[in-house]
Amino acid sequence: MTAFADAFHELRIGWRRRTTYAFAAFAIAALAPLAFGEARTADLAGGLYLACAAVGLAFAVGVAGLPSLAQGAFVAVGAVVAAHLLAAGIPLPLAAVAGGLGGSSAGGLVGYAFARLPRAGFAAATWIVSWLVAFMLQSITWFLGGSEGVVVGGGPTASGHYELALALTGLAALGYLALARSPIGLRLAAARDREAAAAALGVPVLRLRVVAVAASGAVAGVAGAFAVQLAGVGDATQYGPFLSFRLFVVVLVGGALAPLGAPAGILVLGVLSVAADFVGRLENVAAARAHTLLTAIMLLGIVSLGWEGIVRAPKRRRRAGPGSGPDRARPATLEARALGKAFGNVVAAQDVAVGIAPGRITALVGPNGSGKTTVLRMLAGTIEPDEGSVVVAHGSVARTLQATAVFPTLTPLEHVLVASAGRRSRAGLVRSLFSTPQARAEDAAYVAHARAVLDRFGVLHDVPAGELPVTDQRALMIAAAYATGASVLLVDEPTAGASTVEAARMTGLLRSLRDEGLALLVVEHNLGVVRRLADRVVVLDAGRVIADGTPDAVAADDAVRAAYLGRRSF
Amino acid sequence: MAVALQILASGFAAGTVYGLVAVGHSLVFRLTGVVHFAFGELIALGVFVTLLAAAGNEPVSQTSVAGARFLLALVVGLLVTAVASAGAYFLAIEPYRARGSVIGWVGASLAVAFAVRTLLVVFFDRPAYVFPDPLPFRHVADDGFWHVGGATIQVRSIFVAVAALVLAGLGVALLQRTRFGRALEAIAQDFDAAVLVGLPVGRLVGLAFALAGVWAGLAAILAAPSAAFDVDAAARYGLYGLLAAAVVWFDARRALAAGIALGLTQAAVTSVHLGTLELGAAYRDVVPLALGLLFFAWRARTTTEVFE
Numbered sequence: 082m083t084a085f086a087d088a089f090h091e092l093r094i095g096w097r098r099r100t101t102y103a104f105a106a107f108a109i110a111a112l113a114p115l116a117f118g119e120a121r122t123a124d125l126a127g128g129l130y131l132a133c134a135a136v137g138l139a140f141a142v143g144v145a146g147l148p149s150l151a152q153g154a155f156v157a158v159g160a161v162v163a164a165h166l167l168a169a170g171i172p173l174p175l176a177a178v179a180g181g182l183g184g185s186s187a188g189g190l191v192g193y194a195f196a197r198l199p200r201a202g203f204a205a206a207t208w209i210v211s212w213l214v215a216f217m218l219q220s221i222t223w224f225l226g227g228s229e230g231v232v233v234g235g236g237p238t239a240s241g242h243y244e245l246a247l248a249l250t251g252l253a254a255l256g257y258l259a260l261a262r263s264p265i266g267l268r269l270a271a272a273r274d275r276e277a278a279a280a281a282l283g284v285p286v287l288r289l290r291v292v293a294v295a296a297s298g299a300v301a302g303v304a305g306a307f308a309v310q311l312a313g314v315g316d317a318t319q320y321g322p323f324l325s326f327r328l329f330v331v332v333l334v335g336g337a338l339a340p341l342g343a344p345a346g347i348l349v350l351g352v353l354s355v356a357a358d359f360v361g362r363l364e365n366v367a368a369a370r371a372h373t374l375l376t377a378i379m380l381l382g383i384v385s386l387g388w389e390g391i392v393r394a395p396k397r398r399r400r401a402g403p404g405s406g407p408d409r410a411r412p413a414t415l416e417a418r419a420l421g422k423a424f425g426n427v428v429a430a431q432d433v434a435v436g437i438a439p440g441r442i443t444a445l446v447g448p449n450g451s452g453k454t455t456v457l458r459m460l461a462g463t464i465e466p467d468e469g470s471v472v473v474a475h476g477s478v479a480r481t482l483q484a485t486a487v488f489p490t491l492t493p494l495e496h497v498l499v500a501s502a503g504r505r506s507r508a509g510l511v512r513s514l515f516s517t518p519q520a521r522a523e524d525a526a527y528v529a530h531a532r533a534v535l536d537r538f539g540v541l542h543d544v545p546a547g548e549l550p551v552t553d554q555r556a557l558m559i560a561a562a563y564a565t566g567a568s569v570l571l572v573d574e575p576t577a578g579a580s581t582v583e584a585a586r587m588t589g590l591l592r593s594l595r596d597e598g599l600a601l602l603v604v605e606h607n608l609g610v611v612r613r614l615a616d617r618v619v620v621l622d623a624g625r626v627i628a629d630g631t632p633d634a635v636a637a638d639d640a641v642r643a644a645y646l647g648r649r650s651f
Numbered sequence: 652m653a654v655a656l657q658i659l660a661s662g663f664a665a666g667t668v669y670g671l672v673a674v675g676h677s678l679v680f681r682l683t684g685v686v687h688f689a690f691g692e693l694i695a696l697g698v699f700v701t702l703l704a705a706a707g708n709e710p711v712s713q714t715s716v717a718g719a720r721f722l723l724a725l726v727v728g729l730l731v732t733a734v735a736s737a738g739a740y741f742l743a744i745e746p747y748r749a750r751g752s753v754i755g756w757v758g759a760s761l762a763v764a765f766a767v768r769t770l771l772v773v774f775f776d777r778p779a780y781v782f783p784d785p786l787p788f789r790h791v792a793d794d795g796f797w798h799v800g801g802a803t804i805q806v807r808s809i810f811v812a813v814a815a816l817v818l819a820g821l822g823v824a825l826l827q828r829t830r831f832g833r834a835l836e837a838i839a840q841d842f843d844a845a846v847l848v849g850l851p852v853g854r855l856v857g858l859a860f861a862l863a864g865v866w867a868g869l870a871a872i873l874a875a876p877s878a879a880f881d882v883d884a885a886a887r888y889g890l891y892g893l894l895a896a897a898v899v900w901f902d903a904r905r906a907l908a909a910g911i912a913l914g915l916t917q918a919a920v921t922s923v924h925l926g927t928l929e930l931g932a933a934y935r936d937v938v939p940l941a942l943g944l945l946f947f948a949w950r951a952r953t954t955t956e957v958f959e
Contacts, residue, residue, distance in 0.1 A: 148757045194948030200753040205686045205897045206947060212890055213940040220933040326761050333758045374773075377766035380758055381743055 099395060103254075103341055110247055114240040123239040123311065128347050129246035130308040135331040135343035136253040137300025142329070143337030144261050145293035146273030148200055151191055151207035152301050153324030154214035159184040159302030161224050164231045164315035173236055177306040184302015185295045192294030196287055211322040218317035231315040242311045249307065250344055253300050256514055257340035260296065262397065263513030263520075264502030267491070269293055271499045274488035278558075281461070281480045283503045283565050292510060323373070330380050336390020345391040353379060399494060401532055402525025407504045412439035412598045413476025413568035415460065421468035422455055429455040430624045433469070437569055437600045442591060444611045444632075445604045447621035448644060453604050454573070456621065460602065461571050476568030476600075481558045483573045489547030493540045493557050497531035500564040534564050538590060552583040559590060569600045576607050588614050612636070620644070653801030658918045664808035664874065666914020667815035671870045672892025673906035674819060675863035678826075680901040681839040682856050683740075683748050685756050689764035690867065691889015693736050695882045696767055697868030698782070698875050699775055701728030705783055721785040725872065729865050736864030737857040739763045745853070764889075771882050784876035786810070811874045818866055819907055825862075826903075835859055867892070887936070894943045898950060913939050 114122045138152040159180030166176040195206040218224050225231050237245065260266045272279040272286040280286055309315050327350070335346025357372035415437040422430045430452045437443050437460075447453050459466045461480040479500075488496060502508060505523060512520040535542050538560040540553050549557065555575060562570050575591065576584040588610060595601055595616075605611050611618060611632065618635045620628040622644040628635045635641055672690065679687045705724035743763045747755030788807045789795040797804045826832035834855055838845040846852050871888055878884075892906075895913050899905035920938045921931065 142754060146754075148754050150757070150761075194944075195951055198951050201680070201684060201686050202897060202900075202951070204753070204757045205893055206944070206951075208688065209890065209894050209897075209940060209944055209947075213937065213944060216936040216940065220937055323765070326765060329758060329761065333754065337754070373765055374769040377762040377764075377769065380762040381766070 094400070095398070097395075106341075107247065107251055111244060114243050119239045122243050125351075126239060126243040126246045126311055127308060128351055129243065129250050129344075130304045130311065131328065131331070132344040132347040133246065133250045133253050134301040134304040135328050135335070135347060136250060136257055136340060137297035137304075138328050139332045139335075139337045139340070139343045140257050140260065140300075141293050141297040142332050143339075143342075144257075144266050144273070145269040145290055146200070147196070147290060147294065148204040148329075149191075149207050149294060149297065150204055150322075150325045150329060151188075151210040151214075152297065152328045153320055153322065153326075154211045155184040155187050155298040155301035156305035156308070156324060156328075157214050157218060157320035158187040158298075159305030160309040160315055160320065161218075162302070163306030164225060164233055164309050167233045167235075167310060168231055173307075173310055176310070177303050180306025181299045181303040184305065185299035188298020188301070189291055189295035191298070192291035196290035196294065208322065208325075211325040215321040218320055225315040225317040230317065233310055233313055233315060236310045239311075242307070245307065246311075249303065254340035254344070256296075256300075259514050259516050260510075261340070264498065264505055264508040265289060265292065265510065265513055267495055267499050268502055270491060271488045271496075274490055275486055278482050278486035278488065279499070281463075281482055281486075282500045282561055283477075283479065283567075284499065296510075327376065330376055333380065334390065336392040336394075338390070338394035339392040342390050342392040349379075349391070350376065397492075397495075399498075399528045400525055401529035402522065403529070404522050404526030406526045406530030407501055407564075407566050409597075410566050410568040410599060411476060412600070413474055414438050414600060415471065415473045415478065415569045415602075417456075417460055417469065417471045419469035420456065420459055420466045420471070422459060422464070422466050428624050430459070430466075430621075433621070433624070433626055434629075435460065435602070435619055435626075437602050439568065439600045440595060440598050441616045442595050442601045442603060442614055444615035444618045445602060445621065446606075446608065446611055446618060451621040451644075452624040453621055455624075457571055457573060457602070457604055473569060477566070478569045478571060479562040479565040479567035480571040481562045481573055481575075483577060487546040487549070487554045487557055489545060491546055492543050493535055493546055493549070493553075493560075494528070494531055494542045496546060496557055496561045497534050497564045498527060500561040501527055501531065501566065504566045531564065534560050537593075538563075539586075552579065552586065555579070555583075555587060556590060559587075559594075563594060563599075570594065570602070572601060572603045574604055574606060576605065576610050584610055654923060656800055656804075657802040657922050658915060660802055660804040660808060661922070662915035662918025663911060664805075664811040664815075664877070664914070665917060666911035667812045667819075667907075668867075668870045668874050668888060668910075669891040669895055669913050670907035670910025671815050671819055672867045672888050673895035673910040674822060674903045675867045676892050676896035677899075677901040677903040677906045678835075678859060678863050680896070681903070682835060682859055683744065683842075685744050685748055685760065686893065686897075687744075687860075687863075688757070688760040688893075689739055689743075689767060689889075690864075690892065691886040692764045692767040692771070692882075693732055693739065693864050694868050694871045694888050695771055695885030696735055697728045697732035697864065698871050698880065698885055699728075699771055699780075699882075700731045701725055701872050702775075702780060702782060702875075704728060710777075710781070718785045721783065725869075728872065729868055732864045732868040733861035735767070737861040740857050740860040741853075745856075764886075768882055768886065775882070779879035779881050782872075782875035782880050805877065807877050811870075811877060814873050815870045818870055822866055831855070831858075891939070894940065894947070898943060898947045900950075913943060916942060 113125060117125065134152060134156050138149060141147045141149045162183035163176040163180040166179055167173065191207060191210055195203050198206060268279065268284045269289050272284055272289065276286055331346035331350060332343055334349050335344065336342030353375050354372050357375050417433065417435045420430055420433040433456055435443070435445070435456065445453050445456065457480070458464045460471055461478055462471070491499070505527065507519045507523045532542060538556045540557050540560060541549065546554065546557060559572065559575065572591065575587045579587065584607065591601060591603065591614060603614065615632055618630065618632050619626055620635055620641050627640045627644060628638045672694070676687055676690060679685060701724045704727040705721050743759040744756050747759055788810065791806045795806050797806060826835060834850050837850065838852055838855060842852065867888070871885060891913050892910060895909035896906045899909050916939045917935050921935050
């Protein structure tokens with residue numbers, strides 16, 4: 082009973098005006114079959130199945146930032162699978178599940194193959210996939226019976242399909258919402274904003290993108306399965322690249338960052354098709370053609386106005402609660418021995434040994450081009466050393482990128498949640514989708530922990546990070562690295578371009594992390610800062626370690642003076 | 652041997668046209684970071700406007716148009732393509748490229764593609780068109796065909812291949828030897844720096860879009876009389892060109908080679924019999940696209956540094 086009371090309480094405090102509107106819209110929409118005839122209702126149901134597929138696409142486009150042009154192909158896969166099963170007498174629900182599995186496998190495959198590409202490449206690849214599937218449906222008659230189609234009988238009435246489609250669209254929208262708010266969605270959004278910075282915080286970018294494309298493919302597959310039953314025939318000509326384009330337009334028009342954007346986009350397209358009928362009759366042009374033209378022209382108009390869609394992204398609120406947040410990092414050491422790395426003929430590092438101990442700050446310094454960044458990237462595991470080894474005893478490593486690499490559209494709170502998501506145990510796909518009590522409790526505990534971390538680093542919680550002052554953005558990236566729970570932090574130029582006051586704030590923060598027992602390596606240009614901050618200094622020149630010791634000892638070293646001759650001395 | 656010769660003869664000509672389109676895709680991508688999804692449709696526009704100017708909207712036979720009128724039609728067709736390409740760039744692509752909105756330019760260039768396609772389908776609504784041929788290839792050899800070593804070679808296809816290669820060579824010369832070409836190279840290497848040193852970047856890129864359209868359109872018009880023609884055929888040029896350009900990540904020289912490879916693959920699919928296995932014309936799109944995508948996926952997963 083208490084679980085229900087809790088859930089009700091949560092629902093009540095989470096309720097907003099937007100939620101009321103959404104519910105009202107669905108309730109009114111559910112009454113539509115009363116007002117329209119059977120044939121019109123069937124059309125509407127078909128439109129809603131499209132809306133459902135578009136909600137899936139909106140997740141890939143909006144949250145993950147992947148311009149997928151293969152959604153129509155995933156719908157086709159669901160339709161083919163379902164058409165064959167239905168023709169063999171399998172009941173509709175099972176066929177729909179199979180269609181969803183087919184769609185998600187196709188999506189997963191496309192994601193696995195192409196999610197590593199830059200966005201332009203991903204768009205090109207998915208576009209070609211769309212064409213390939215269309216050609217396959219036309220030339221391989223086994224799929225959908227070629228020009229004759231596969232006839233699918235039975236199934237619910239048009240009104241039944243309509244209500245089913247409405248419910249399915251609602252479910253897809255709820256799934257979008259749950260996933261977008263979950264650690265999966267947050268980390269995808271971080272990778273969408275800045276891929277390199279997300280990867281540095283330990284976000285498994287590629288894997289999550291595959292999940293995103295597979296999830297959107299699953300929704301497309303289910304929608305395709307139901308839609309082919311509604312149509313009564315699997316028609317190969319229905320699934321061309323134009324379907325993918327139309328779904329993309331729907332998402333763009335309706336808004337990719339809100340779960341109900343896609344249904345709103347479908348509504349606009351529906352109104353447009355009525356207008357196209359009218360224009361077509363006036364100009365004696367087939368309605369389908371007028372429709373395509375109007376869709377294309379409208380899209381051009383909409384995107385050229387910098388339109389962000391009918392339904393905008395909702396404000397995100399997060400509730401903190403009791404419970405166990407992440408544990409504190411255990412003390413750990415990092416030992417690098419005999420590291421070597423060459424890029425072609427250029428030797429960037431040779432026989433470099435660095436040890437990072439808990440409760441100590443080690444500074445890595447050297448003139449420009451001395452190999453600091455290469456060494457840092459080898460320590461972080463971003464690039465493989467040609468020689469030597471990096472050993473981290475019981476703990477993990479996190480790295481911050483130079484200066485301001487925040488995710489501009491995420492709030493500081495979300496930054497910290499992105500970073501700590503890797504430590505969560507109840508934030509998988511299924512738990513996130515169904516928002517289980519355990520997942521919600523863990524969520525609340527991690528939010529509480531994140532707010533505490535932000536207070537400690539002196540950063541505001543709930544404004545877009547892109548609007549923070551630069552000095553807060555630096556503190557935020559270190560806060561995020563800290564929140565990954567790594568015992569070893571690699572900090573790249575924390576004070577580059579900072580004023581004296583800002584530099585003092587950063588050194589204070591780094592000292593407090595050292596006093597907590599973390600092992601820190603700081604790459605720093607400002608030698609004054611190094612002298613005040615570091616317990617130990619490693620000096621690189623031309624890829625080799627030329628000095629290693631306390632700041633004072635290193636400052637007195639002749640080799641170091643020679644390397645820095647003409648530069649600033651200690 | 653005869654089979655290999657047959658594949659080479661029928662695949663090479665189509666491949667050079669794909670290759671030239673791929674070079675156009677590469678040029679556009681290098682300059683702007685944008686994938687030109689409307690390229691195939693703009694090529695179709697060039698071909699159909701040429702047809703309209705040469706023969707009106709009536710059915711034509713291969714021989715019914717005189718040389719002078721055809722030349723005039725060619726100029727009109729290429730002009731329209733050039734204007735439409737540059738217009739598409741300024742109206743639909745540049746605003747989003749400037750804003751860094753990938754989703755925006757993807758949507759906008761697809762919208763141009765479908766708008767042009769629909770317009771063409773409305774005006775040219777017969778399923779396939781015969782394109783007039785001003786050059787008398789049908790009088791050469793055996794009614795325009797050579798029979799060499801068991802293979803049948805369309806004389807015309809040799810002309811198309813040579814013409815496309817000459818166009819490619821001219822393009823390279825234009826890019827490497829002229830001030831215009833060097834300016835484009837500067838823009839491709841660093842767009843913002845090119846703006847800073849005072850190059851009229853917008854105008855130059857618009858001109859490059861127009862030229863890419865003219866080059867590929869010319870190749871398509873030269874190839875058009877070889878077979879029946881429709882909007883989809885031109886869209887395929889755009890698609891195959893995109894695939895060829897993408898697998899080599901928009902490197903212009905390799906794109907030409909990749910296009911030729913795609914053309915040869917396509918010819919192989921239609922003419923090879925392996926024992927009882929005969930793929931035939933039904934698979935002429937499926938197999939090359941599938942193989943190309945597999946290769947693209949393999950490259951995307953193994954050689955990430957290339958894709959920048």
